[in-house]
Amino acid sequence: MANINLEDIGRKAQAVSRRLGILGVEEKNRGLLAAAQALLDGQEEILAANQEDMERAKAQGMSQGLLDRLQLTPKRIEGMAGGLRQVAALDDPVGEVLSMKQRPNGLMIGQKRVPLGVIGIIYEARPNVTADAFGLCFKTGNAVILKGGSDALSSNQAVVACLKRGLSAAGLPEDAVQLITSTDRETTQALMKMNQYVDVLIPRGGAGLIKAVVENSTIPVIETGTGNCHIYVDETADFSMALDIIFNAKTQRIGVCNACESLVVHQSIAGEFLPLLKKRLEEKQVEIRGDERACQIEPEFTKAQEDDWGREYLDYILSCKIVDSLDEAIEHINRYNTKHSEAIITKDYANAQRFLAEIDAAAVYVNASTRFTDGEEFGFGAEIGISTQKLHARGPMGLKELTTTKYIIYGNGQVR
Numbered sequence: 001m002a003n004i005n006l007e008d009i010g011r012k013a014q015a016v017s018r019r020l021g022i023l024g025v026e027e028k029n030r031g032l033l034a035a036a037q038a039l040l041d042g043q044e045e046i047l048a049a050n051q052e053d054m055e056r057a058k059a060q061g062m063s064q065g066l067l068d069r070l071q072l073t074p075k076r077i078e079g080m081a082g083g084l085r086q087v088a089a090l091d092d093p094v095g096e097v098l099s100m101k102q103r104p105n106g107l108m109i110g111q112k113r114v115p116l117g118v119i120g121i122i123y124e125a126r127p128n129v130t131a132d133a134f135g136l137c138f139k140t141g142n143a144v145i146l147k148g149g150s151d152a153l154s155s156n157q158a159v160v161a162c163l164k165r166g167l168s169a170a171g172l173p174e175d176a177v178q179l180i181t182s183t184d185r186e187t188t189q190a191l192m193k194m195n196q197y198v199d200v201l202i203p204r205g206g207a208g209l210i211k212a213v214v215e216n217s218t219i220p221v222i223e224t225g226t227g228n229c230h231i232y233v234d235e236t237a238d239f240s241m242a243l244d245i246i247f248n249a250k251t252q253r254i255g256v257c258n259a260c261e262s263l264v265v266h267q268s269i270a271g272e273f274l275p276l277l278k279k280r281l282e283e284k285q286v287e288i289r290g291d292e293r294a295c296q297i298e299p300e301f302t303k304a305q306e307d308d309w310g311r312e313y314l315d316y317i318l319s320c321k322i323v324d325s326l327d328e329a330i331e332h333i334n335r336y337n338t339k340h341s342e343a344i345i346t347k348d349y350a351n352a353q354r355f356l357a358e359i360d361a362a363a364v365y366v367n368a369s370t371r372f373t374d375g376e377e378f379g380f381g382a383e384i385g386i387s388t389q390k391l392h393a394r395g396p397m398g399l400k401e402l403t404t405t406k407y408i409i410y411g412n413g414q415v416r
């Protein structure tokens with residue numbers, strides 16, 4: 001039964017994508033603004049549904065970091081609506097002609113930006129992703145099929161109902177966004193095989209979800225990554241700046257992929273810096289798991305195990321490794337990172353440039369928090385996810401990353 005339902009969803013998405021692909025900018029923006037207003041008008045409905053999800057998640061023992069991801073508040077709903085309005089205000093990349101050149105035979109050959117078609121998104125307990133994904137896909141003329149996690153099912157249903165009401169009020173097709181409500185694994189597996197309808201599949205969630213999609217999908221996948229993000233405190237670092245950045249990156253929101261999970265500290269400053277760090281992070285009761293040298297400096301640190309270096313905690317926990325050089329820091333980070341976001345705190349220009357050049361990640365920072373790896377912060381409006389792969393899209397994925405190109409050729413009778 002699930003597969004029959006999926007076939008129906010796939011056919012509807014494919015059919016509506018053809019209409020969406022030729023919508024004008026004004027029509028798309030009208031739909032986005034109507035959908036944003038529908039979210040605000042449906043706030044009580046969304047909050048009530050989210051409360052059901054929260055109560056169920058708490059009863060099942062969900063961690064604090066994941067509960068934070070799941071929870072919706074009036075402010076977060078306003079943020080979702082604001083994201084749609086921001087996307088409406090952005091330039092529409094669809095139709096942009098990237099090049100046009102004349103060949104010796106008179107043919108004019110150019111490249112034009114076009115929608116991908118139908119985008120499938122599989123994601124976990126982040127109901128705000130539902131609105132973000134719709135907004136970016138709609139603006140770029142793509143139909144979207146959403147498969148959220150069971151933890152957020154009630155919230156996602158309420159959000160999608162509001163989005164559909166907004167589209168309908170604007171005289172635009174509701175099938176532009178469809179939600180798969182079945183939560184069984186069989187349905188997810190079947191979605192991964194729907195390459196006759198779905199052009200691109202984007203997983204957004206934990207390492208297990210992303211690995212399952214990458215390994216099982218017959219649809220091309222844009223891989224969004226988990227975030228084992230590092231901050232390296234160089235020997236010339238300004239301590240006050242470093243403490244502020246680490247505190248922000250670790251504690252502002254613990255359940256997000258751009259939070260700092262791992263700290264690397266140069267040995268020449270570790271003895272002075274780590275006690276200051278311990279005191280600062282005690283404000284949020286952060287557990288620091290240090291290597292042997294870090295624990296000798298601060299005996300109250302927990303001794304780190306090998307698997308701590310590669311972990312995305314999504315919790316008030318931070319690993320800490322002491323290194324003897326920038327070379328060792330770069331080697332450690334490139335070995336254990338998830339190619340998401342990495343930062344160096346330094347006053348040394350040459351070290352900053354080496355870090356930028358040699359760290360393998362989608363976003364590399366000098367003297368700033370990793371928490372800025374975000375579509376809105378980068379000026380893209382909402383984002384579809386942070387791509388940690390290297391083909392087509394890398395880093396926060398905004399509008400252009402949800403398009404492809406096609407060649408357009410003008411002739412006047414040429415034959416080969």
